[in-house]
Amino acid sequence: MDPETQSMKLTFNIHGGDFTHAGQPSSEVKKVLKQLGIDGKTIKGIVIALYEAEVNVVAHAWKGTVEVEIDETKITIIVHDEGPGIPDIELAMQAGYSTASKKVREMGFGAGMGLPNMKKNTDELIIESEVDKGTTVKMINYFL
Amino acid sequence: MSGLPTYHALKVDAVKCIGCTHCMKSCPTEAIRVIDGLAVIDHERCVYCGQCHRACPTRAFYVEQDDLEMIRSFKYRVILFPSIMIGQFPEKYSEDQIYAGLKKVGFTHVYEVEQPMQVLIDSVNEVLEDQDTHKPAISIYCPAIVRLIQGRYPSLTENLILRKAPHNLAAHFAIEQLIEEGARREEIGLFYATPCIAKIAAVKSPVGERESIVDGVVNMNQLYNEVMKVIADGDVEDNSIQRENLSAEGITWSLTRGESCHFGSRSIAIDGIHNAVRFLERLENDQVHGIDFIEMRACDQSCAGGILLTGNRFMTVERLERRAKRYPAAKDIAQTTIRVDTGALKQKLILDPIKPKPHFIFGKDRVKAMEKMNKAQRIVCFLPGIDCGSCGAPNCHALAEDMVNNKAKMSDCIYLQQMWVDEGRIKAEKAFLNVQKKWGTDRFKADCNKRGRRNEGF
Secondary structure, X not given: XXXXXOEEEEEEEEEOOOHHHOOHHHHHHHHHXXXXXXXXXXXXXXXXXXXXXXXXXXXXXXXXXXXXEEEOOEEEXXXXXXXXXXXXXXXXXXXXXXXXXXXXXXXXXXXXXXXXXXXXXXXXXXXXXXXXXXXXXXXXXXXX | OOOOOOOOOEEEOOOOXXXXXXXXXXXXXXXXXXXXXXXXXXXXXXXXXXXXXXXXXXXXXXXXXXXXXXXXXXXEEEEEEXXXXXXXXXXXXXXXXXXXXXXXXXXXXXXXXXXXXXXXXXXXXXXXXXXXXXXXXXXXXXXXXXXXXXXXXXXXXXXXXXXXXXXXXXXXXXXXXXXXXXXXHHHEEEEEEEOOHHHHHHHHOOOOOOOXXXXXXXXXXXXXXXXXXXXXXXOOOOOHHHHOOOOHHHHHOOOOOOOHHHOOXXXXXXXXXXXXXXXXXXXXXXOOOOOOEEEEXXXXXXXXXXXXXXXXXXXXXXXXXXXXXXXXXXXXXXXXXXXXXXXXXXXXXXXXXXXXXXXXXXXXXXXXXXXXXXXXXXXXXXXXOOOOOOOOXXXXXXXXXXXXXXXXXXHHOHHHHHHHHHOOOOOHHHHHHHHHHHHOOOOOOOOOOOOOOHHHHO
16 A cells, blocks of 8 residues: 555445444544544544434435545545435525434434534535435545 | 652552453453463553452452551541441441541541532532533543543543542541641641542542642551451440531442432433443433533442442442431531531632543554554454454454554464464464463463362352
């Protein structure tokens, strides 16, 4: 491997409806970032954003993947799912807007803060979605 | 921050240690390795939870303490001890008989540390009411938890409540009271009877304090034995004046929910170091909402499960709960009984900020750290994933990390070695020598009296 472009890659699968195991990818990513000596505040933002993205897949989609790439200056996270998609991304970005089912809300999720929280905790956020196909969320955070 | 060096009270007796893997497997921070047939503690990572001490089948872990004789150099010799100490003694002994026993051992004044409790309760409430306090606020009561947070969950150090523990409260209180009685500060010697290793480190090299207020530490099990030697079951002098500031809250403070039941509208109590690890993981991921206060203790049943206790933890809890019913509520203890200036006492309970001390970093250079981690990840692919501990590291991943840090080598894995022997890459004799080097030459001889057998404790 070329030391000039040293990077780390991590991949995870997410299953729709499996709230029990949501949070595992964010915990793993957190552990790696800690070992790299990234500062706590930056880690916290990344972990919150990733967890929100995970919960979105679990709550709305059928299945998904998380691909993480870490290099010297930044972390890039791509969360891709096969699911219903988001018809109006701008509307979904508004705080409090939610399409979560009653069941999901009763579990303490789906308060409509997912995407706004991801926006708040990432340096770059790109969302692409196709109705009835799925959604891809790309998040980039730069290290200090 | 304290300028004092961190005090390492936990030691391994090289004669007793048989080099098994029990301690290494139980450690929550992977701080133990077996090297040359002996358990070795990495004191940077150790949080003094005492899991290894508990897990050891040969009692090879021991806890250093100060010589009890040192108390003689003081005119006023104060023993400070948490209420759980009283819960250790059989019911047939009264509180006064235990107090009298402590005086026979050589102390002039006996103070249970959980007094006057209302001062600490008020002080913590002030923190919780402050708008700037990070919620959920976490108690610093258990020093093992504080070290765990500093090392493994550094971002949560800002949630720690910067108010001292009861032993400080009682130490300041005892000093004030004795000075009131005419003692000079230098004549007063304060000694703390500790239920665990974490408290020793916290007393000897406190976090967030400039110097230790206590002159010496006595292990609670030893003090128990000393008292049992001299305790009388007949009539003894009335020492109840030394307990006049003790409250129901104080007596149950060191038990699980002893703190959390007083604070915040929503609070959580967690005991057991592995439970704490799992919860802190969630907390750090921002998956815990609406909680004001968290009580967290490293031992199961909190201090009643401390490793330096003699009595059964569940019976200790029951005795203390029953004892608490005989004592007044903290708020009902009159200021005239406390006698010292509670405002000044409260001021002394404020801690300096506690700084993170992350201990899982792979080195300062991020590119090099990443290189090492990638390498460790590739090494893991070749390891069997049995996590047997035969290499001297707690699991395959830890071994891989040790390898990239030049602390271990591929041949430490007995399964890889076996494979290499099978493939003819190394000789069987060489492989066996490697294993003997790690675990000692006598390790593999037949021995029907082998120490540390699994069933020895039954």
